[in-house]
Amino acid sequence: MITSLDDTPLMEPMLPTYTDIVSAASRLDGVARKTPVLADTPLDDRLGMKLFLKCENLQHISAFKFRGAWNTMSRLTPEQRSRGVITHSSGNHAQAVALAGKYLGIDTTVVMPNDAPQIKRDGTERYASRVIAYDPTKHKREALTDNIIRETGCVLVPPFDHPHIIAGQGTAAMELINSCGPLKTLLVPCGGGGLLSGSALSARALSPGCSVIGVEPESADDAVRSFRSGRIERVQNPQTIADGTRTESLGKMTFAIIRKTVDDIVSVPEEAIIEATRLLFETARVVVEPSGALGLAALLSGAVRVQGRVGVILSGGNIDAPMMARILSPSH
């Protein structure tokens, strides 16, 4: 059995609360960037609503993941730090753990699929002590990671299903709402559910009337199905341009929070994700990776029909230049 960061079994996890997010925010103060919130963009007229774009694409390593990684790793004991940490991730969490490890002086091992975007591999290799690539069509990242932990005794920093990770990710929505005021709707990309569950905890506390809606690609719609069926559903190595959401399933903890606090989860087609990525470039001059554009994609595709004050978390900006070139080229 894999043990948690504090070496106790994770079978009966204590779910994090908004208090843990407040505590995470003080730990992140002066370390993570307080990313800007863009409002009054030309998207408002186009969509007939008042949008607030939380630019986590401008966070360290260009994704919200730094928040959770820092909140988790800065709490490790000296003994845990000396053992080093390991994680598995298709990209942004990997970079986040690697950078936090560099700042904190902790040895980092990253297990990463060999089809991760080049920009995410480069970013991870820049900071990680070592990167172990695997073929996601043949191996499961969790099993590979477990083997290394057994061999080396290093500490797992899970990509999403841990209270410290969730609390860290929740600080983005906390900053958003503290900056722009109450929202009618908050749209959040959903992969493993760390950002979505943390965001929902913040929204419940700071903007009680706000509908929190998760968004994932149609081809990786495990969270939509889980939300409907009431149990954790899975996808196998889904093919979507939104590589940050290829996670097999929600976690036990993120799913438990999502069931309690999230209003809906919707899915969007690939074309809407591409169109949203292009439109964010054209109208707000921001670089988002396809996963980061899911919230806007839900508005463009009609998966979510709302008016009023809408928060959208742009979760990351790590898109390879050639892919961005294809999305922006006139043939699209």
Place this chain on the structure above:
Amino acid sequence: MITSLDDTPLMEPMLPTYTDIVSAASRLDGVARKTPVLADTPLDDRLGMKLFLKCENLQHISAFKFRGAWNTMSRLTPEQRSRGVITHSSGNHAQAVALAGKYLGIDTTVVMPNDAPQIKRDGTERYASRVIAYDPTKHKREALTDNIIRETGCVLVPPFDHPHIIAGQGTAAMELINSCGPLKTLLVPCGGGGLLSGSALSARALSPGCSVIGVEPESADDAVRSFRSGRIERVQNPQTIADGTRTESLGKMTFAIIRKTVDDIVSVPEEAIIEATRLLFETARVVVEPSGALGLAALLSGAVRVQGRVGVILSGGNIDAPMMARILSPSH
């Protein structure tokens, strides 16, 4: 003779001072965006310095120009407002005047070259009362504008050579230095010199030891030559990808300030501008137009060799999607 905004001749202008920038900042408070300053990007390791990127690409209309336009137009008397305003601009100032006019309820006429980037024409047409296109190989924008002023009595909002414009533009460097602390060097794109002269006034006041260096394209190097010769030199319709710097010359007022307060002006080749635009996308996930990348281009090309704490004003982000696609495509 063209009269100034307060209907007095502009022959002996009063040069603005830092006090005017402080005053502009209070006028812009709550209206302009306090744009983020990005630090700790991978560029630091690559260039061996500590960079602070002031993201005016995330200002309203995606360029610093909104600052000067608002500072100027919000000071117009009711009588002046009722006459409407006019300006000439290849793009960003045009959009800025148009948006400020929309907010303030002032009729706006924009005289714009027919080779301005599509994104800037679209942005201007979105907000302006009317746009008058002209062929820059056949006509001078100033003469066209003068004719319309004589016919209609509207008020000129000059693109750079006015104390209220310069004071507004100076608030960007003021925010930068107030946010990051004293700098060793500040790199500023230079077209007509409004941003450069305003930035230098702020740097002189807030970071006295800071070298302020203007940057322009080699093919539009009128400011470099003016700085050397001591008199205003000109370029005619220069061909550079940095369309925001195609201005014919510095203004009397901007040149007077630049001679007193700027340490140097350098020029950079087109390839360095393109490389800087691409690199800002890849390393900092920001969208800058080529003119906005001039500061980084000066570091990449070796035109400026510095170490330590370097501020770079990313002046704007209005780049057409097809052009960005070309810059990001693998052939580059």
